[in-house]
Amino acid sequence: MTESNPRSRKRFTVDELFSDTRAQASGAKDLPGAKLIDLNRIHPDPAQPRRTFDPDKLEELASSIRAEGVLQPIVVRFDSEHDRYVIVHGERRWRAAKQAKLTSLPSIVKEVPVERRLVQQLMENVVRDDLNAIDRGAAIRALRSQMGDPTWDVVADAVGIKRSRLFQLLGTGKLSEAAREDIQAGRLSEKQSRALQGLTEARQHALKDLILSSNLSAQAAMRLSRAFKGMEVSPPDDLEAARRVLAQVSGFVFAKSDVQVQAQTRVLLGAVRNAATGSTKARGQLKSIVSTINAGAFRDDRFGQELNALARTLATLPAVGAARSASVDASLRELAATVEALLGDRTTSADEP
Numbered sequence: 106m107t108e109s110n111p112r113s114r115k116r117f118t119v120d121e122l123f124s125d126t127r128a129q130a131s132g133a134k135d136l137p138g139a140k141l142i143d144l145n146r147i148h149p150d151p152a153q154p155r156r157t158f159d160p161d162k163l164e165e166l167a168s169s170i171r172a173e174g175v176l177q178p179i180v181v182r183f184d185s186e187h188d189r190y191v192i193v194h195g196e197r198r199w200r201a202a203k204q205a206k207l208t209s210l211p212s213i214v215k216e217v218p219v220e221r222r223l224v225q226q227l228m229e230n231v232v233r234d235d236l237n238a239i240d241r242g243a244a245i246r247a248l249r250s251q252m253g254d255p256t257w258d259v260v261a262d263a264v265g266i267k268r269s270r271l272f273q274l275l276g277t278g279k280l281s282e283a284a285r286e287d288i289q290a291g292r293l294s295e296k297q298s299r300a301l302q303g304l305t306e307a308r309q310h311a312l313k314d315l316i317l318s319s320n321l322s323a324q325a326a327m328r329l330s331r332a333f334k335g336m337e338v339s340p341p342d343d344l345e346a347a348r349r350v351l352a353q354v355s356g357f358v359f360a361k362s363d364v365q366v367q368a369q370t371r372v373l374l375g376a377v378r379n380a381a382t383g384s385t386k387a388r389g390q391l392k393s394i395v396s397t398i399n400a401g402a403f404r405d406d407r408f409g410q411e412l413n414a415l416a417r418t419l420a421t422l423p424a425v426g427a428a429r430s431a432s433v434d435a436s437l438r439e440l441a442a443t444v445e446a447l448l449g450d451r452t453t454s455a456d457e458p
Contacts (some may be wrong), residue, residue: 157289167204178211238295242274296323300330311347332397381446
């Protein structure tokens with residue numbers, strides 16, 4: 106039997122000899138940094154942007170891990186100085202795995218330069234809804250410092266968010282400590298908290314408590330804040346004084362009871378009469394009140410409908426006669442004076458060259 110020519114034999118490299126030739130290996134590569142690491146060797150990053158973890162959501166994740174295991178590996182880096190792995194992404198999964206009594210955690214080991222760690226953590230966390238605005242704002246400030254204090258435009262580009270959104274997050278740092286704690290605990294939303302910005306600490310506390318107790322929307326809270334800013338509180342730093350003034354403002358802005366509606370009507374008619382004098386300041390005050398109570402723009406058709414409703418009510422007054430209350434007479438006099446002022450304003454405007 107003739108021996109085959111050695112030169113005709115197929116030669117294999119070492120990599121080919123040990124490669125995975127199964128169908129599922131096609132188009133896939135192993136990750137050299139993927140490991141199953143003991144939990145006691147993994148430590149959180151002290152510079153991690155996330156500072157608060159919702160206990161209920163953490164327990165939900167732990168329950169999921171108990172049932173299905175960790176579905177997504179965390180990312181860690183090796184800290185040779187302390188002989189440990191430090192979390193880059195996935196601290197919630199690590200905490201939940203500990204609660205689930207796991208002993209090891211699937212991890213991808215990745216060497217991330219110091220100057221890129223916070224950026225990457227922010228990229229993962231800042232745009233996530235479950236990271237509160239306080240932690241986001243603090244992380245953005247830390248990032249700017251780490252980057253050498255560039256302009257905020259550069260920071261916004263690095264994180265991948267709009268400049269306007271960046272300043273909204275930074276604004277949370279100006280809130281009182283109590284307000285920040287409520288945001289971190291999830292009791293107060295970031296949008297609701299915007300109504301607190303620009304107020305003194307006492308006013309912030311009073312308005313924050315009202316937002317929470319009445320479950321005010323962000324829009325309603327902002328309307329209330331605008332009116333509250335223009336009111337005098339004495340002493341300025343007294344919380345109870347701020348609460349009393351806020352209660353009055355709230356009664357005006359969101360008038361519900363008959364007494365509150367009457368008070369709002371008197372303020373409105375008085376402001377209309379003052380504005381009819383042509384005073385720039387008075388017109389500005391009226392504009393502020395209109396914005397505060399969220400009054401719509403004047404429309405001829407709506408005016409006609411509301412005037413008709415008023416006329417129907419007035420039509421019943423003669424039958425009442427002397428039995429009507431003093432408050433009704435006072436309101437009629439205020440209405441008459443306001444109409445006269447408006448007509449005088451119209452006449453003056455028509456006579457102007």
